[in-house]
Amino acid sequence: MPPQRFAPPTEVPGLAARRIAADILDGVLHKHRTLDDQVDGAGAHPGLKTLPDRDRALMRRLVATILRRLGTLTHVLSRLLDRGMPNDAPRARSALMIGAAQILWMDVPDHAAVDLSVRLVQSDRRAAKYAGLVNAVLRRCAREGEALIAEVATQMLDLPPWLAKRWIAHYGEATAREMAAALGHDPSLDLTVKTDAAQWASRLHGELLPTGSVRTLLQGSVTMLPGFAEGQWWVQDAAAALPARLFGDIAGKTILDLCAAPGGKTAQLAQAGANVVAIDRSPARMARLRDNLARLSLRTETVVADACEWQGGDHGLFDGVLLDAPCTATGTIRRHPDVAWLRQESDIAQLVPLQRRLLDKGVSLLKPGGMLVYCTCSLEPEEGEAAIAALLEADSMLRRVPIEAREIGGLAELVNGDGDLRTLPSHLPHQDPRFAGLDGFYAARLVR
Incomplete structure (x- = not known):
């Protein structure tokens, strides 16, 4: 048997x-x-x-x-x-x-x-x-x-105490509560499209935002959505898509993208017709950037290097520099909720000197009359407003170019008193909370 x-x-x-x-x-x-x-x-x-x-x-x-x-x-x-x-x-x-x-x-x-x-x-x-x-x-x-x-x-309880205390101090209790409440919702999927954003919003059962991004609630693998394999769009939070647009018309200009990976802003610059040099210190992240650009059929020059040490190669000075600086990323908690529990307040003081070195490097690589756009996905003023204030005080050759509401879809509430971009998780309200909100971003535009 x-x-x-x-x-x-x-x-x-x-x-x-x-x-x-x-x-x-x-x-x-x-x-x-x-x-x-x-x-x-x-x-x-x-x-x-x-x-x-x-x-x-x-x-x-x-x-x-x-x-x-x-x-x-x-x-x-x-x-x-x-x-x-x-x-x-x-x-x-x-x-x-x-x-x-x-x-x-x-x-x-x-x-x-x-x-x-x-x-x-x-x-x-x-x-x-x-x-x-x-x-x-x-x-x-x-x-x-x-x-x-x-x-x-209250959802203030869902923030680490140190972060809740900071947001109340910097934004006021009412706004801090609105921000905390916004973080409690699953985020939408935001896309930057190459052309015909309204048509893609319709195909993907989403909405066209005032800023030009497409927002959809579609679930599942992004790679299976219409247009992905054809390279018609890339995933990018609507707030993250704003800084690269602040250069205006850059067709034919040479733009340096410091700290470029994973490449969403690099793709925007290339799609706008710029000759882009993209730098990142991480070989793995740069490989991902190259893969993304290949899918999108966009061409840039890529360099694996420490941005603080890079001397510019054979390029000389640039018409524009985009610096998306490493930061605490507290503005991305709605998409990356682990950030709230992985970061500590002491991280801010450790990152600020690096951000200043990168700013100085970016300025040094600008042509006279060239434009620097500095941005961070942080809600902490030391990494945004205070960093630019210190730079302007130290360098009299720089001047701020205020951002106008018409450049960002008419959303005047996204521009602070100095004329810089400051988005909050509670911005872009919607009757359906799933369609509401933005990542927290800061951006300033300076001319040498």
Whole structure:
């Protein structure tokens, strides 16, 4: 009689996505690893290779929802746990957060959220003893969670305290609250298109923004959307698309793009007809930039170099310099919620000297009459307004060229009192919150 063969047990659908979400969440909150690196980078979670696209999207949304609402989530669970979070079983903590996030903010049936979180705990040796606790707490969350959220009635709780304090000080409490609320929504997909933006807005079931970007709510793999393979558009937040437009007509001019990768602004400059020299110190990021430009059929010269040390090669001086400086990136939290929990206030002071060195380098490579556009995706004034104020005070040969509302779709609220660009997450309101918001950006335009 032949030996019996037993098929391996089939895993419960959705459990693998939640297990990987727990691993990645731990990577962000306890190992200080970025979400992008764990999902798409060199350190991507090995389990993602076999995860179907639908489960992969669920996993990413789970992690992003938890990171966006971490303060509120912690408050709710603290009220539901008589003895606090289990300290000896990290997977039990993750399972509670994953289950509660689905119950409170995601379109997942409560019973499925509870059941899969219990299974997640049962599959971990150290956490298995907490299966009953997880089951009881999440059932209470389904009954009482909404009322517990109403107790706090503010999303300021979802910001690290140091960041909330800074935004209140710099923008006022009312605006800071609006910014925090805007960060609680899943962001739209923004695209910069080569031509006929209105037609692409229609094809992609989106809207044409006043600034010229196309905004859509389409989900799934970007590479499968119409126009991607043909190189008709690229992904770029509507706020990030504004700085490169501040040069005006640059057809035939030579423009230097410092710190160019991943290349969205480089593509804009090339599409506008400029002769672009793009510099970035990271070979991997520059390879990604070249791939993007090849898909878009756009040509630029690319240089892998430290922008602070680069001497200009054989180019001499440039008609324009775009400097998108490395920064704390606090303006990108709506798209990269891990930034809120990976950054510290001390990072600002460490980055400001680098930004100043890059500014000085950019100015040194400008022709007389040439234009410098400086920008950062930071909401911290030290990395924006204060940096330009210090530069103008130190160099009398530079003058600011104020930005006019007509250059940015008539949105006068995006221009500050000095005539510089300052976008906030709460800008561009919409009756459908999914279509609202911008990344936080600062940009100034200077002429030598």
